[in-house]
Structure formats: structure tokens, C-alpha cells
Amino acid sequence: MAETAYWEAIRRAHDEELANDPMVIAMGEDIGLAGGTYKATSGLYDKYGEKRIIDTPISENSFTGIGIGASMVGVRPIIEIMSINFALLALDTLINAAAKIRYMSGGRVTCPIVMRTPGGTAHQLAAQHSARLARMFMSTSGLRVVTPRGPLDACGMLKSAVRCNDPVIVIEHEQMYTLKENIPDEEYFRPLEGAEVVREGSDITLIGYNYSVHLCLNAAKRLEKDGISAEVLDLRALKPLDRESIRRSVEKTHRFLVAEEDEASVGVGAEIMAVVTEDCFYALDAQPVRIHAADVPVPFNRNLEKAAIPDVEDVYQGALKVMGKL
Amino acid sequence: MSVVATFEIGYLRILDEEGHLLETIPDFARDPKTLLTLYRYMILTRRFDAKAVALQRTGQMGTFPSSLGQEAFSVGIGHAIHKEDVFCPYYRDHGAMFLRGVKLSEVLAFWGGDERGSHYTRDKEDFPISIPIATQMLHAAGVAYAIKLRKQKRAVLTACGDGATSKSDFSQAINAAGTWHLPLVLVVNNNQWAISLPRDKQSAAKTLAQKAIAGGFRGLQVDGNDVIAVRHAVAEALDRARDGEGPSLIEAISYRLCDHTTADDASRYVNKEDLKEAWRHEPIIRLRNYLIHQDFITEQYDEEIQQACDHEVEEAVEEYLNTEPQKPESMFDYLYAKLPKTLTEQRNEVMGV
Ligand SMILES: Cc1ncc(C[n+]2csc(CCOP(=O)(O)OP(=O)(O)O)c2C)c(N)n1
Ligand SMILES: [Mg+2]
Numbered sequence: 001m002a003e004t005a006y007w008e009a010i011r012r013a014h015d016e017e018l019a020n021d022p023m024v025i026a027m028g029e030d031i032g033l034a035g036g037t038y039k040a041t042s043g044l045y046d047k048y049g050e051k052r053i054i055d056t057p058i059s060e061n062s063f064t065g066i067g068i069g070a071s072m073v074g075v076r077p078i079i080e081i082m083s084i085n086f087a088l089l090a091l092d093t094l095i096n097a098a099a100k101i102r103y104m105s106g107g108r109v110t111c112p113i114v115m116r117t118p119g120g121t122a123h124q125l126a127a128q129h130s131a132r133l134a135r136m137f138m139s140t141s142g143l144r145v146v147t148p149r150g151p152l153d154a155c156g157m158l159k160s161a162v163r164c165n166d167p168v169i170v171i172e173h174e175q176m177y178t179l180k181e182n183i184p185d186e187e188y189f190r191p192l193e194g195a196e197v198v199r200e201g202s203d204i205t206l207i208g209y210n211y212s213v214h215l216c217l218n219a220a221k222r223l224e225k226d227g228i229s230a231e232v233l234d235l236r237a238l239k240p241l242d243r244e245s246i247r248r249s250v251e252k253t254h255r256f257l258v259a260e261e262d263e264a265s266v267g268v269g270a271e272i273m274a275v276v277t278e279d280c281f282y283a284l285d286a287q288p289v290r291i292h293a294a295d296v297p298v299p300f301n302r303n304l305e306k307a308a309i310p311d312v313e314d315v316y317q318g319a320l321k322v323m324g325k326l
Numbered sequence: 327m328s329v330v331a332t333f334e335i336g337y338l339r340i341l342d343e344e345g346h347l348l349e350t351i352p353d354f355a356r357d358p359k360t361l362l363t364l365y366r367y368m369i370l371t372r373r374f375d376a377k378a379v380a381l382q383r384t385g386q387m388g389t390f391p392s393s394l395g396q397e398a399f400s401v402g403i404g405h406a407i408h409k410e411d412v413f414c415p416y417y418r419d420h421g422a423m424f425l426r427g428v429k430l431s432e433v434l435a436f437w438g439g440d441e442r443g444s445h446y447t448r449d450k451e452d453f454p455i456s457i458p459i460a461t462q463m464l465h466a467a468g469v470a471y472a473i474k475l476r477k478q479k480r481a482v483l484t485a486c487g488d489g490a491t492s493k494s495d496f497s498q499a500i501n502a503a504g505t506w507h508l509p510l511v512l513v514v515n516n517n518q519w520a521i522s523l524p525r526d527k528q529s530a531a532k533t534l535a536q537k538a539i540a541g542g543f544r545g546l547q548v549d550g551n552d553v554i555a556v557r558h559a560v561a562e563a564l565d566r567a568r569d570g571e572g573p574s575l576i577e578a579i580s581y582r583l584c585d586h587t588t589a590d591d592a593s594r595y596v597n598k599e600d601l602k603e604a605w606r607h608e609p610i611i612r613l614r615n616y617l618i619h620q621d622f623i624t625e626q627y628d629e630e631i632q633q634a635c636d637h638e639v640e641e642a643v644e645e646y647l648n649t650e651p652q653k654p655e656s657m658f659d660y661l662y663a664k665l666p667k668t669l670t671e672q673r674n675e676v677m678g679v
Contacts, residue, residue: 029520029521029523030521030522030523032522033522033523033595034521034522034594034595055522055523055527057489057492057523057527057528057529058459058460058490058492058493058520058523058528059492059493059494061494062492062494085458086458089458124388124439125389126441126457128457128458129457294657294658294672294676295668295672296657296658296661297661299441299657300388300436300439300440300441301440301441301651301652301657302439303651303652303654304652304654304656304657305439306654307654307655307657307676308657
């Protein structure tokens with residue numbers, strides 16, 4: 001086991017997969033010589049050369065489309081989009097082609113691409129650099145969407161994503177790249193499906209994904225001081241969604257909240273609420289709560305941004321509300 | 327096989343590094359007052375950039391893109407455009423924005439994270455800067471179309487970097503401008519870098535200017551470190567656009583002497599020798615040399631200009647730092663023409679009422 005930062009874990013997954021299969025390539029803006037905005041490919045340009053670590057011209061639509069095309073004939077591209085905001089530029093090729101090509105070719109043509117990209121806010125990057133968008137990808141059939149919460153999943157899920165024969169979107173987070181965790185020294189893989197209980201509890205379930213798992217974990221520590229035992233469930237994969245684990249936890253605690261960094265409408269929290277309503281409505285002892293951002297583009301100003309985006313305090317207060325302690 | 331099309335790309339340079347004339351001086355540049363304005367704005371832009379970077383380094387401002395070494399581009403294009411034209415800038419164009427009447431303190435406010443900085447007090451139609459690369463090029467084509475629709479005698483100027491020319495928005499803007507004969511001038515600040523990616527990894531084309539040829543209109547290169555050449559070529563292109571003679575693409579060759587933004591460290595990928603060589607061609611010295619040869623300025627007057635620019639920057643910084651911070655509830659204020667009821671409720675919640 002070695003303590004590894006999130007970005008190092010992603011780098012390690014690239015390195016192992018590039019070494020394992022000559023058809024694995026990485027492509028994106030500034031990922032070669034400069035080693036990537038988040039250092040996820042640092043050193044790999046020297047090791048694997050410019051044919052496999054590709055510094056692309058600035059055009060997300062172009063290199064995503066090229067990656068998708070190459071993947072249809074057996075190449076396994078790991079595409080880095082510098083910020084999830086710019087994934088919007090590649091949506092036609094991603095949603096109209098990558099997500100549908102297997103379906104529309106009767107299973108003949110597959111599209112094993114991985115698109116990695118940080119979503120979320122990172123202190124004053126303004127609206128066009130702070131989009132979250134998980135909810136949009138989550139609603140696209142044909143895609144797999146995973147949200148590693150820490151280095152262990154960041155490495156293990158990326159490796160599984162590279163070997164998966166479906167298109168996989170890996171949503172990272174700008175504020176998690178320096179997060180550290182012990183991960184195994186030997187090669188390992190983590191599944192692309194299945195939620196995970198990351199903290200056991202009995203009074204309430206706090207459900208999160210990606211960065212919001214950490215808000216839930218920190219809120220759970222505070223709730224413990226109030227004598228409230230909170231369970232934290234990390235969704236890990238938004239598509240396909242692990243309904244079974246959600247039901248199991250809610251049937252155990254009878255109360256829940258969902259924390260997301262995005263706006264609430266048609267969002268992850270909305271989906272979880274629908275799932276609970278359909279699968280285990282009668283297990284509920286209290287009205288659930290969604291913790292989410294204000295319905296505005298992410299403001300540039302520090303105070304406004306802070307007010308618009310949920311933090312640990314919001315999750316904590318939300319949990320107290322569900323517990324009837326407010 | 328017979329030849330069905332050929333093309334040439336011209337390159338305009340008027341002043342060399344020492345400030346010697348290589349071509350006849352254009353009419354506009356015969357007036358010392360005009361040249362002094364260009365000189366003053368280039369110095370103002372450089373001082374402003376240095377101060378903005380210093381503010382960022384001391385935690386008083388957000389990420390900032392300096393235009394060090396590219397002042398002739400922004401000032402040249404900003405001076406060429408007429409008041410009634412429309413400017414759709416990119417994020418390194420504050421020199422041009424100052425000439426358009428945008429206040430220094432407004433630019434500081436914007437990069438300091440206050441979106442009111444884009445609510446220019448003196449200018450009504452120019453676009454706020456675009457952060458997603460090259461989207462402004464298509465929007466500019468839309469503005470040019472609107473001008474045509476209204477049968478006005480105006481032109482649109484839009485700018486981007488060399489990296490931006492790889493985006494489809496850029497090629498599509500060129501296609502539309504050519505097909506519809508739009509009064510649009512596209513200018514490219516070819517500063518040789520797109521963050522860490524050098525120009526030759528962006529396109530195999532010998533010039534970026536030739537991308538206009540595929541759109542059916544003229545493209546040319548200018549020495550982007552020669553403010554007289556930039557000003558001249560862009561003004562001429564805008565005149566043509568206003569006169570119904572169609573679009574132009576102008577590629578200005580210069581060099582990014584700074585990091586991409588304050589979040590970057592260019593020493594990771596820029597060769598020291600190349601950078602040193604690039605400094606030899608920077609734009610301010612050569613104009614200064616010319617002004618001195620012509621007896622248009624003295625050492626003392628030059629000193630006065632520098633001081634006046636510093637003073638102007640200091641005043642803007644003061645105004646910026648003393649601006650009342652926005653209230654949290656103001657995050658809802660510019661989202662809709664009229665705030666919907668549900669958002670009014672959220673707004674009240676933020677205010678604690
Ligand atoms: C659509 C999009 N993709 C990526 C980025 C990230 N990005 C910001 S600036 C930049 C490089 C731009 O280079 P260039 O067009 O040459 O302009 P310069 O910054 O050199 O003036 C990139 C890739 C972005 N802002 N928008
Ligand atoms: Mg550039």
C-alpha cells in the first residue's frame with residue numbers, strides 16, 4: 001500500500017494500461033509535453049512517445065470524434081477533456097454516435113472510448129469553467145458514467161474503463177486531484193458498477209457521488225457528535241445506477257438525503273428520490289431532502305459562489321432537518 | 327492537368343526592430359499625435375498587465391491572462407476599429423478594449439470575479455470576452471449578418487488566438503462570412519503558443535491567414551509586433567467591410583512573452599533561448615525608436631508618459647479594490663429579464679428573509 005494522490009492514481013492507471021496494450025492511446029489538450037493540466041499524463045509523453053500521448057489541436061469535437069472513430073476499429077483512446085464544460089463541444093459525436101453505435105449496428109460496431117474530465121467548481125473559475133453536467137450524461141443510454149471519489153477508485157475504475165467495451169465517461173473533480181489515499185502496490189481493478197457504503201450508520205443515509213461524498217463524510221462526523229449515526233453511500237456509478245444498494249441502505253436507516261453540487265432540476269438527487277419512491281417508499285420515516293446548488297450559473301465572485309454551492313454545513317443542516325432536529 | 331486556382335499570402339511589415347521604415351509610411355501614421363496615442367496605449371497595456379499579475383500573485387485577483395509582448399496586436403486593432411463598429415474580443419484583448427472605452431477598473435473587476443466588470447459603462451454593443459475558445463467568431467458572423475440585414479454601413483471585428491483557429495467555430499465563421507459576403511474582419515493573434523502547444527502542432531498550414539482562401543476571401547499576414555502595420559492592415563480591412571467589399575482574415579505574428587495565464591508556468595515548455603530571441607522583436611521598443619528618430623518624443627516626454635500610465639493604473643486599482651462587494655443574493659439578478667417566482671423565493675432565502 002502506498003499513499004497516492006488522486007492525480008497520481010490516474011497517471012498510474014494510464015501508465016499500466018498503456019504498457020499493457022499497444023492500442024491504448026491518450027489524447028487531449030496539453031497532455032503531452034506539458035503532462036496535462038492536472039498532471040494526469042506527466043512523464044508519459046517521454047515514455048510512450050507522441051504517437052500514443054497525443055497533444056491535439058484545440059477542438060474537443062475533433063479529437064473526440066477522431067478517438068471515437070479509432071475506437072470503432074480497436075484502438076482504446078483515453079480522451080482528456082480539460083474541463084467538463086468543453087465536453088459540450090463534443091456532444092453530437094459522443095451522444096449521437098458513441099452512445100448509439102453498438103445499438104444501431106446490431107452489436108457489430110463497438111466504441112470502447114474513455115472520456116475523462118473534471119466537473120464541478122474549484123474556487124472562482126466562473127460559470128463557463130464550473131459546469132457539473134453529471135445529470136446530463138446520466139440520462140444518456142449507451143454511456144457508462146462513473147464518479148471516482150478518491151485515488152483507489154480513480155486508478156481502479158479508470159483501468160476497468162479502458163478495458164470496457166462500452167463508452168465510459170469518468171467524471172473527476174478539480175478539488176480532488178490532490179486528495180490522498182492508500183492504494184495497493186500490485187495491479188488492481190475496481191468495478192464500473194455498484195454503489196458502496198463508505199461509512200456505516202443506522203439513523204440516516206447520506207447519499208453522494210464524486211466530491212459530494214466528502215461533504216457527506218464530513219457532515220457524518222459532525223452528526224456523530226450530536227448522537228446521530230449517519231451512513232454514507234457513495235453512488236460511484238451514475239449509469240447504470242445501483243438501485244439495490246440505495247434500497248438496502250434506506251430500508252436500514254429509514255431516512256436519507258442526497259447531496260450534489262449541481263442544480264436540483266432533473267438531477268441526480270431527483271433520480272434518487274424517484275428510485276426510493278418507487279422501490280421502498282414505505283421504508284421512509286421522514287421526508288427526504290436534496291442538498292444542491294442554487295438555480296444559477298456558478299457565479300464568478302467568491303462570496304456569491306460560496307452562497308450558491310453546497311458545503312458541509314448545508315449537508316449537516318439538511319440531515320438535522322430530515323432528523324426533525326431543526 | 328491544368329491549374330484551377332492559385333493563391334498568395336502577403337506579409338506586411340512597416341517598421342523593423344530598430345524603428346526604421348521598410349515601406350512608405352501610411353497616411354494615418356504621419357500624424358505624430360496618432361503615433362503617440364498608439365505608443366501610450368501600448369505602455370498603458372503593459373503596465374496594466376504587470377499590475378494585474380502582481381494583484382493575482384498577492385491574492386487580490388483571480389487568474390489573469392497577460393498580453394505581454396502582444397500589445398501591438400491589441401492596441402493596433404483597438405485603434406483601427408471605428409466607434410460605430412462592433413468588437414467581439416477574446417480574453418487577451420484588453421488593450422483594444424481600453425481604446426473602445428472600457429475602463430481599466432472594469433477589466434480588473436471582471437478578472438477579480440465581479441461580473442459587473444463586463445457591464446461596460448461607456449460601451450453598449452461590444453461583446454464581453456468569451457472564455458470557451460473561438461465561440462465569439464460565429465457570434466461575430468451573426469452580428470455582421472444583423473448589420474447587413476439592417477443595411478448599415480458598419481463592420482465587425484473579432485479576435486482569437488492561433489490555437490483557436492483549429493476550432494470548427496473558426497472555420498465555420500469563415501465559411502459563412504465568405505458565402506454571405508459579411509462585413510466581418512477576423513484577426514488572429516498568432517503568439518506562437520496555445521498554452522503548451524506550439525503553433526506547428528496546431529496546423530500543418532504554412533500560414534493561418536490562408537484559411538481565408540478556403541472561404542473565398544482575402545487573408546494576409548502582418549508583423550504583429552509592428553503596431554503601424556497592424557493598425558494599417560486592420561483599418562483597411564474594416565474599410566473594405568464597411569464598403570461592401572466583404573470579409574478579411576488577418577494573422578498577426580508575434581510572441582507570447584508571458585505565461586499563458588497566471589495559472590501557468592511557461593518555463594516548463596518554452597525554450598529559454600527562443601524566449602530571449604523573441605524579446606528582441608517586442609513591439610514597444612521599435613515604435614519608441616521610430617518616435618525618437620523622428621523627434622516626436624524626447625526622453626523626458628517618454629518618462630512623463632510612463633508615469634502618467636502608472637498613475638492611471640494605480641487609480642484603476644484603487645477603484646477596483648474599493649468597490650463594494652456584491653451581495654450574495656445578487657447571484658440571481660441578471661439571470662432572467664424578470665426573475666421567476668421560484669427564484670424570487672430562493673433569492674429571499676439567501677437574504678434570510
Ligand atoms: C473550447 C475550449 N477548450 C479549451 C479551453 C482551454 N483553453 C483556454 S486558453 C487555451 C489556449 C488558447 O490558445 P490560443 O487560441 O493560441 O490563444 P492564446 O491564449 O495563446 O492567446 C485553451 C486550450 C477553452 N477555454 N475552451
Ligand atoms: Mg496563442
